[in-house]
Amino acid sequence: MTPVPTDYYVFLGSALFIIGVVGVLTRRNVLVILMSIELILNAVNINLVAFSQYFRAVDGQVFAIFVITDAAAEAAVGLGLIIALFRNKETVNADEIDLLKW
Amino acid sequence: MLPLIAFFILSAVAIVSAILVITRRNAVHSIIALIVTLFAVGGIYLLLHAEFLFAVQVILYVGGIMVLFLFVVMLVNLDVTLTQAQFNRQWQVAVVTAGLLCGLLAYAFYNGGRGFGLPQPPLGPEPQHNTQAIGMALYQNYMLPVEIASLLLLVAMVGAVLMAKRKLE
Numbered sequence: 589m590t591p592v593p594t595d596y597y598v599f600l601g602s603a604l605f606i607i608g609v610v611g612v613l614t615r616r617n618v619l620v621i622l623m624s625i626e627l628i629l630n631a632v633n634i635n636l637v638a639f640s641q642y643f644r645a646v647d648g649q650v651f652a653i654f655v656i657t658d659a660a661a662e663a664a665v666g667l668g669l670i671i672a673l674f675r676n677k678e679t680v681n682a683d684e685i686d687l688l689k690w
Numbered sequence: 691m692l693p694l695i696a697f698f699i700l701s702a703v704a705i706v707s708a709i710l711v712i713t714r715r716n717a718v719h720s721i722i723a724l725i726v727t728l729f730a731v732g733g734i735y736l737l738l739h740a741e742f743l744f745a746v747q748v749i750l751y752v753g754g755i756m757v758l759f760l761f762v763v764m765l766v767n768l769d770v771t772l773t774q775a776q777f778n779r780q781w782q783v784a785v786v787t788a789g790l791l792c793g794l795l796a797y798a799f800y801n802g803g804r805g806f807g808l809p810q811p812p813l814g815p816e817p818q819h820n821t822q823a824i825g826m827a828l829y830q831n832y833m834l835p836v837e838i839a840s841l842l843l844l845v846a847m848v849g850a851v852l853m854a855k856r857k858l859e
Contacts, residue, residue, distance in 0.1 A: 606791060609788055610788045615712060646827050663759065
């Protein structure tokens with residue numbers, strides 16, 4: 589039973605992080621942008637848990653729980669914003685939401 | 691050997707479905723791919739002996755947040771977006787930025803070498819009773835952050851209700 593090296597977990601975390609960044613930067617649909625943010629948060633969580641296991645300490649997992657709490661709060665407020673936005677502007681495309689652009 | 695095989699299968703599933711999340715045109719398909727990714731990440735937590743976090747991932751992320759996403763996707767009319775352009779106009783700039791980030795991370799990996807020069811981990815057996823250890827840490831060392839997180843959740847709850855309300859009085 590050889591354990592998996594920590595490098596591999598960090599590599600997986602960075603791959604998921606880059607995919608999430610590409611999603612945030614390229615997609616037009618606000619909902620998919622929020623989902624990409626969830627991907628990024630998961631990548632961070634993998635890193636936290638991997639190093640927590642490496643150092644035999646539980647603190648990283650506690651931080652991961654706080655990150656999940658933040659993700660829940662962010663999703664609730666973000667989706668509420670999207671509903672309010674859709675009611676007023678009839679769109680979910682990020683580049684059509686330009687009321688503050690002159 | 692077995693953990694390594696499980697790791698590779700789980701990470702392949704996670705990365706492929708993560709790519710599906712950002713490339714599918716239909717947002718419902720994106721959500722289903724994201725659920726697969728979250729389950730795969732939960733499996734990674736199990737590999738890392740973080741059983742409590744696996745349960746939190748499944749119950750809170752897949753059971754809570756993703757259902758919330760699905761509700762909003764159903765509320766928001768999607769038929770129009772299916773025929774519109776999927777990516778925005780500055781996607782070339784975005785791809786260049788992502789490539790730069792990729793190069794930066796590759797440089798860090800290359801320079802870090804094996805193990806990133808981390809100090810040796812403390813030897814000894816793997817800690818048992820994962821849930822008990824997390825509970826002890828949460829309610830002893832991290833008492834104040836837990837309270838702040840509860841306040842954050844309260845604010846988020848009030849904020850979400852206020853945002854989604856039809857009219858402010």
